Amino acid sequence: MDSETVENATVSQIATDRAQISTCRTKMIEQQNLENFQIIWLDDNINTTEDNLHTVSLLRTIINYLHIFDNIWDCYDYIGTVQDEKVFLIVSGSISENIIPYVYHIPQVQFVYIYCFDVEKHKKWEAEYGIVRGI
Structure with a gap:
């Protein structure tokens, strides 16, 4: 050579x-996580509807840390492990009443957004829990 x-x-x-x-x-x-917050999306149909899959894809293009869950207790347990970051929780309307009462007092959870087209049905959560910021 x-x-x-x-x-x-x-x-x-x-x-x-x-x-x-x-x-x-x-x-x-x-x-x-390169940011000081993360989005957690809880929806029992997260991987089954085309709309949800498309929305997950869009969210992944704009945020570094997105976790998706289809089980309430797995999601709740995960939120309990978050230490130094703030959590924005997106939850489907169909299961919102099963998780919001359990996470509203957790300091890491900053905001909850209910992902549902029936806005009037879920308005009570905004009035009852200050962390619910939108439907």
């Missing part, structure tokens, strides 16, 4: 190593 071939091989190896390091760094960043 001549010196030019060795030099090209070395440059190529350096480029490959840098690409691998960059990929590794990107994966690490994706696993950590």
